Amino acid sequence: MQTYVARAPSTGGKWLIALGLFFVAILLILPLLLIFATAFKSGWNAFTQNLLDKDMLAAIRLTLLVAVITVPVNLVFGTLVAWCVTKFNFFGRKILIAFIDTPYAIPPVVAGLCYLLLYGNQGWLGEYLSEQNIQIMFAWPGIVLVTIFVTCPYVARELIPLMEVQGKDEEEAAVLLGASGWKMFLKVTLPNIKWALLYGTVLTTARAVGEFGSVAVVSGSIRGETNTLPLHVQLLHQDYNAVGAYTAALLLACFALLTLVLKSIFEWFEQRKLDRVESIK
Amino acid sequence: MNLKKSRVLPGFTLSLGLSVFYFSLIVLLPAVTLVSNFLGISWEEIQFYLTDPRLLSAFRVTVITAFWASVINAFLGLLLAWILVRYEFPGKKFVDTLVDLPFALPTAVAGLILSALFATNGWVGQWLAPLGIQVSYTMLGIILAMVFTSIPFVVRSLQPVLEDLSPEFEEAAASLGASKPQIFFRIILPHIRPALMIGTALSFVRSLGEFGAVIFIAGNMPYATEVASLMIYTYIGEYNYAAAAAVAMVILVTSLLLLLIVQLAQSMYFRRYARES
Numbered sequence: 001m002q003t004y005v006a007r008a009p010s011t012g013g014k015w016l017i018a019l020g021l022f023f024v025a026i027l028l029i030l031p032l033l034l035i036f037a038t039a040f041k042s043g044w045n046a047f048t049q050n051l052l053d054k055d056m057l058a059a060i061r062l063t064l065l066v067a068v069i070t071v072p073v074n075l076v077f078g079t080l081v082a083w084c085v086t087k088f089n090f091f092g093r094k095i096l097i098a099f100i101d102t103p104y105a106i107p108p109v110v111a112g113l114c115y116l117l118l119y120g121n122q123g124w125l126g127e128y129l130s131e132q133n134i135q136i137m138f139a140w141p142g143i144v145l146v147t148i149f150v151t152c153p154y155v156a157r158e159l160i161p162l163m164e165v166q167g168k169d170e171e172e173a174a175v176l177l178g179a180s181g182w183k184m185f186l187k188v189t190l191p192n193i194k195w196a197l198l199y200g201t202v203l204t205t206a207r208a209v210g211e212f213g214s215v216a217v218v219s220g221s222i223r224g225e226t227n228t229l230p231l232h233v234q235l236l237h238q239d240y241n242a243v244g245a246y247t248a249a250l251l252l253a254c255f256a257l258l259t260l261v262l263k264s265i266f267e268w269f270e271q272r273k274l275d276r277v278e279s280i281k
Numbered sequence: 282m283n284l285k286k287s288r289v290l291p292g293f294t295l296s297l298g299l300s301v302f303y304f305s306l307i308v309l310l311p312a313v314t315l316v317s318n319f320l321g322i323s324w325e326e327i328q329f330y331l332t333d334p335r336l337l338s339a340f341r342v343t344v345i346t347a348f349w350a351s352v353i354n355a356f357l358g359l360l361l362a363w364i365l366v367r368y369e370f371p372g373k374k375f376v377d378t379l380v381d382l383p384f385a386l387p388t389a390v391a392g393l394i395l396s397a398l399f400a401t402n403g404w405v406g407q408w409l410a411p412l413g414i415q416v417s418y419t420m421l422g423i424i425l426a427m428v429f430t431s432i433p434f435v436v437r438s439l440q441p442v443l444e445d446l447s448p449e450f451e452e453a454a455a456s457l458g459a460s461k462p463q464i465f466f467r468i469i470l471p472h473i474r475p476a477l478m479i480g481t482a483l484s485f486v487r488s489l490g491e492f493g494a495v496i497f498i499a500g501n502m503p504y505a506t507e508v509a510s511l512m513i514y515t516y517i518g519e520y521n522y523a524a525a526a527a528v529a530m531v532i533l534v535t536s537l538l539l540l541l542i543v544q545l546a547q548s549m550y551f552r553r554y555a556r557e558s
Contacts, residue, residue, distance in 0.1 A: 105533075107536065109510045113517060120522075184290075210386070
């Protein structure tokens, strides 16, 4: 069996490409151009004025705070889960793997509602928490929690297929030769999963920065306090402040583009590694 | 052989324990809260909430738009995957990377710009308005937002199977005198059908729950362009948590069931696939 190798298009192929590119242009390229055009339509000064608005800066800070907490937490736990389900065989392994995906199936608003019912004032833990004067809902800890929820599968999802293929021979050799657990992980496992781990981190960050539905439910959208950048887009849009909304959108879009660039770079490294292995064989 | 003794690698108890603890805390506990809240509502009350005509209309809008969005995505996704795998053309790598944009771009941003782009005075909308087609603030707009947010599912499901399709079969068919449509429908389509269906189903499930992109472009008119996710959000805003929980349960169970079916289909398909090759 050989795989399909792309070739120069025939006449019919050229029409298909033209049709495909037409849809790509309308659906993916025009929207990006529109963000830049609208954000700068009243000039550079209006853009910077909106960018340096104190509510905008507060939204940026909060969004970064959420990402800074969420990403390391899910990085550590995603790696632990992947380690556990790919290197060991145990009862319930398949169930745990299926379970990792459930946050994908839960719509964002439903996820937010689950957390609201648990930690809100009328919730199970809400009463105890309010006695202790701890506020989770409509404050930043709630936003962090739902963001951890919606982003928790990404790292594990990237790692599991890869680590399953790699098996455990190399790690076992390292341990039998006397390496400590840490040394084995740092010298054997980590170099093998490096790019997938980085890619998983990038995906987690992108989703953490951009999450809207679940955060909208638990944040309370207090201007300058519990407003993340995506929520701020909506708020400014409702204020009919188009330049402001598109300034916030521009920041988020730049971040999304950065994500795509990093993804391509990681894939390129991964491919180069595979090619090198192939050439040795 | 004793399994425990055969374990050379360290960290089993630690990683399993922490993983189970983590998922219980982050995923299971909140989900159980929703279910138990739902079970705490009396049957009459649930019936009352779930037969509200405004909600029923929202369910209808959601299912219809998600259906058409996934149908459009099946064709559009096949077209994009096809040209990306089959042909060389300038800018191919760029287009391939850009297909992931809907996953990377926050849904709120997607909704904001699509609604502006397709408004009657927007860059694209002004060409459609003379034809009598209004996209923003109608059901077409909802479909557009859903198409945008879920198109990568279909493209990314199809690309690997299209790459795997060895050209020998088509060459054999062509040398035996098959026409191009015959080759497509008899050779290529049967090979890619499972992946196409899985990608389309994923796109449908995603569209059912879509919120951020939809609410910007839908106009959110009661009985006309409200979706189910928005109804939950509205109930929460009115502190009517019981109604929110009832609707959330309906959406949650539907999504989980659909996803379960997709996973079963996927594992059956991969088993067959592994046997064949």
